Amino acid sequence: xxxxxxxxxxxxxxxxxxxxxxxxxxxxxxxxxxxxxxxxxxxxxxxxxxxxxxxxxxxxxxxxxxxxxxxxxxxxxxxxxxxxxxxxxxxxxxxxxxxxxxxxxxxxxxxxxxxxxxxxxxxxxxxxxxxxxxxxxxxxxxxxxxxxxxxxxxxxxxxxxxxxxxxxxxxxxxxxxxxxxxxxxxxxxxxxxxxxxxxxxxxxxxxxxxxxxxxxxxxxxxxxxxxxxxxxx
Amino acid sequence: xxxxxxxxxxxxxxxxxxxxxxxxxxxxxxxxxxxxxxxxxxxxxxxxxxxxxxxxxxxxxxxxxxxxxxxxxxxxxxxxxxxxxxxxxxxxxxxxxxxxxxxxxxxxxxxxxxxxxxxxxxxxxxxxxxxxxxxxxxxxxxxxxxxxxxxxxxxxxxxxxxxxxxxxxxxxxxxxxxxxxxxxxxxxxxxxxxxxxxxxxxxxxxxxxxxxxxxxxxxxxxxxxxxxxxxxx
Numbered sequence: 342x343x344x345x346x347x348x349x350x351x352x353x354x355x356x357x358x359x360x361x362x363x364x365x366x367x368x369x370x371x372x373x374x375x376x377x378x379x380x381x382x383x384x385x386x387x388x389x390x391x392x393x394x395x396x397x398x399x400x401x402x403x404x405x406x407x408x409x410x411x412x413x414x415x416x417x418x419x420x421x422x423x424x425x426x427x428x429x430x431x432x433x434x435x436x437x438x439x440x441x442x443x444x445x446x447x448x449x450x451x452x453x454x455x456x457x458x459x460x461x462x463x464x465x466x467x468x469x470x471x472x473x474x475x476x477x478x479x480x481x482x483x484x485x486x487x488x489x490x491x492x493x494x495x496x497x498x499x500x501x502x503x504x505x506x507x508x509x510x511x512x513x514x515x516x517x518x519x520x521x522x523x524x525x526x527x528x529x530x531x532x533x534x535x536x537x538x539x540x541x542x543x544x545x546x547x548x549x550x551x552x553x554x555x556x557x558x559x560x561x562x563x564x565x566x567x568x569x570x571x572x573x574x
Numbered sequence: 575x576x577x578x579x580x581x582x583x584x585x586x587x588x589x590x591x592x593x594x595x596x597x598x599x600x601x602x603x604x605x606x607x608x609x610x611x612x613x614x615x616x617x618x619x620x621x622x623x624x625x626x627x628x629x630x631x632x633x634x635x636x637x638x639x640x641x642x643x644x645x646x647x648x649x650x651x652x653x654x655x656x657x658x659x660x661x662x663x664x665x666x667x668x669x670x671x672x673x674x675x676x677x678x679x680x681x682x683x684x685x686x687x688x689x690x691x692x693x694x695x696x697x698x699x700x701x702x703x704x705x706x707x708x709x710x711x712x713x714x715x716x717x718x719x720x721x722x723x724x725x726x727x728x729x730x731x732x733x734x735x736x737x738x739x740x741x742x743x744x745x746x747x748x749x750x751x752x753x754x755x756x757x758x759x760x761x762x763x764x765x766x767x768x769x770x771x772x773x774x775x776x777x778x779x780x781x782x783x784x785x786x787x788x789x790x791x792x793x794x795x796x797x798x799x800x801x802x803x804x805x806x807x
Contacts, residue, residue, distance in 0.1 A: 368605070371605045373664065375605050375608075376608055376609065376660060377666040380660050384657045387650060388654065398643075413623070417627060420623070421624065424613050427613050431605070431609040432610035432613050433603075433609070548601075
């Protein structure tokens, strides 16, 4: 458990009309904070692989060979999962202009395999997502999963009408909550006292939704959070 | 050799006054292109580690155990090198507000160990660099090294006077050249027909220098490129 898990729960209901909060973020700041988060995420499995190799080559630790191989294997898979997620959620992903539900579910399933929360992906496998919508959905899924520190179920849904696309997430489980810096990020506010690594990804989602002229709302009740993103057609 | 290595050399002399070229890059575009480049760089060693593990666990390939371990080890070290470089060159690197020459040399030495070019780091180990200057130096070093596809020497230097800091790089070796998309990036121009992965890092350097109110010039002669960055005090 990290220090910021000790912050108070934010269980009062709230609405965040994204369009009402003009924020200008320096292009460098956005890019460098995103990269810093990625580096932070990558360095841990990369270091674990090197630790595993050291163990493997240690003559006095030959009884731990299988543990070492497992550590290397788990860490390498985590690394690939992170890259696949980042490429669509944060990256330009120039190789594909659109994604289907099954592709996005695969990415999120792998991410949730590294978390305590379970994913209920209530979206058809053949639903087609534009790049901004795919980015929004993956980031929304990660936020919903991260909001369940001791487990629970994050349910993702979608609806389409003539006005555009609605993406929904519900995070239900004991101690479901958003950290204060995640709330600041979702509102598009500058980072306060918290950790930038907890703030940048929600801030990125805000920024993605705003760039698509969409809106993002969320409500928070005890053990339950709901998120709604609307993207115009 | 990738396809874009076949592009013609750009050996005419040129000067690029950064401040003369107003460019506005969308914040999202800058961030997503940087992340896409990082993901592209990361996926190759991550995939190689998984290939190495598959080989290690293949009962019919027990004679290749050492090769498999070497592949895993080399790829894991490359991954760590990439993360360390990216954290300072592209990331916010919030843990350190300044860097010394020895720290930056260590990062570049590791990067050059994965390249054909040699690094001559002609900068004192105790020279202190602000974050933007450290970012500029690492990116400049990478560009100089990448400009030597079949080997050569990339020499980095610095000078400080009352007006500010000057960073220099010389890339000398057979076929020393910048790819067309790297030239576009260094000029702060939009990407033309080339590969975005070859363009974004030079473009990022341009952007870092411009954000610091500095200037970037380069000249190109057969088998020799020179770069000069000036950052005001």
